[in-house]
Amino acid sequence: MLKHKPDLIDRKILREIQQDAAISNLELADKVGLSPSPCSRRVKQLEDAGIIKRQVTLLDQEALGLPLTIYVHVSMQTQETARLENFELTLQNFEAVQECSLITGSDADYILKVVMPDMAYYEHFLLKQLNQIEGVASIRTSFALRRVISRTTLPLGHLND
Amino acid sequence: MLKHKPDLIDRKILREIQQDAAISNLELADKVGLSPSPCSRRVKQLEDAGIIKRQVTLLDQEALGLPLTIYVHVSMQTQETARLENFELTLQNFEAVQECSLITGSDADYILKVVMPDMAYYEHFLLKQLNQIEGVASIRTSFALRRVISRTTLPLGHLND
DNA sequence: GGTGAAAAGCTTCGTGT
DNA sequence: ACACGAAGCTTTTCACC
Numbered sequence: 001m002l003k004h005k006p007d008l009i010d011r012k013i014l015r016e017i018q019q020d021a022a023i024s025n026l027e028l029a030d031k032v033g034l035s036p037s038p039c040s041r042r043v044k045q046l047e048d049a050g051i052i053k054r055q056v057t058l059l060d061q062e063a064l065g066l067p068l069t070i071y072v073h074v075s076m077q078t079q080e081t082a083r084l085e086n087f088e089l090t091l092q093n094f095e096a097v098q099e100c101s102l103i104t105g106s107d108a109d110y111i112l113k114v115v116m117p118d119m120a121y122y123e124h125f126l127l128k129q130l131n132q133i134e135g136v137a138s139i140r141t142s143f144a145l146r147r148v149i150s151r152t153t154l155p156l157g158h159l160n161d
Numbered sequence: 162m163l164k165h166k167p168d169l170i171d172r173k174i175l176r177e178i179q180q181d182a183a184i185s186n187l188e189l190a191d192k193v194g195l196s197p198s199p200c201s202r203r204v205k206q207l208e209d210a211g212i213i214k215r216q217v218t219l220l221d222q223e224a225l226g227l228p229l230t231i232y233v234h235v236s237m238q239t240q241e242t243a244r245l246e247n248f249e250l251t252l253q254n255f256e257a258v259q260e261c262s263l264i265t266g267s268d269a270d271y272i273l274k275v276v277m278p279d280m281a282y283y284e285h286f287l288l289k290q291l292n293q294i295e296g297v298a299s300i301r302t303s304f305a306l307r308r309v310i311s312r313t314t315l316p317l318g319h320l321n322d
Numbered sequence: 323g324g325t326g327a328a329a330a331g332c333t334t335c336g337t338g339t
Numbered sequence: 340a341c342a343c344g345a346a347g348c349t350t351t352t353c354a355c356c
Contacts, residue, residue, distance in 0.1 A: 020216065021182050021217050022182070024331085024333090025332075026332070026333090034341075034342090035341065036332090036342095037341075037342075037343085040333070051220055051225060052221075054218075054219055055218050055219070056179060056180065057179050058216070058217060058313060059175060059212055059213060060211050063210065064317070069262065088309045095312075095316035096316045098310070098312050098313075098315075099308075099310055100310040101305035101307065102305065102309060104306055105301070105304055106303040111303065111305075113260075115316065140267070142272065143265050144262035144263065144272075145265055147260075147262055148249045148271070149252060149261035150260055151259050151260070152217050153217075154276060155256035155257045155276065158227070159225070185350070187350070196324050197350085197351080198323080198325085198351090323356105324356080325355085326353100328351105329353095330349105331348105331349085331350075332350085333349090334346085335344100337343085339340105
């Protein structure tokens, strides 16, 4: 899906705004070596091309009282479409679930990343919510001891000419 | 780490700006039922309290030619501190690594989430980069067949009075 | 915390190169 | 396609209620 292949300046723009969405067009233009007008034009084009999705504010997990990050591997009894759909739909209701992917190459079917205030909350989530969903066969829990890398910036190196 | 416990209005603010960092203070104030001045005051307080970290722009993985999301479980030969530190430091150089956590409750030591343009890139990453790091014992690869949930918004429900 | 006004900043044009 | 410059607007920031 590479309709609008970003050139060198586009990539500079993307690099900057990925790190800081609050940057003004003026400062952005300066950093990428452009004047404000063509810079904002390029940003708009990148939005229209669907490359720029949206701007979000990142909060601090610890400061909000969510020190626990947990990776959960979920296996399903069957791979029936209806079962999977129901599982995925139910999961949408749990705000603690930051990520969920259907995966292959593992004994599990889904991998989840969830954040929690403490163990009591996780126990409740595990036994009363996740484990209650129809079709769940087994669950394996991995606690994150330490966050080594946590990035929202996508790599752009593969776009080089 | 709950120095400044956010009240109801704070939580409304956090909910809004988590979803859209581009919202103006005027519109934000309106949405949370405040006038602009106290609203911006609260946002500043939340920043000072370390609850608000920063604003970022999210890009589209597919539009950028990065259709592959891969979860990688890495086991280390030993848990020697120096080895782990070297592994973690080396990993910082790989922009494709979106997340990396040291985990327990699994046979693996680290779980990684990486994004890739295609299989050839991943093969290179796996054999020439990840596998070359001192102390890596074994690597298990799980391809994401489908992204079910991908959120950057932290849950706030546990803060309710 | 609300209201108002002033000041500062940004974005957006048009024009020219 | 980019640079420059002016106009117009929004936003932030006070002082005061």
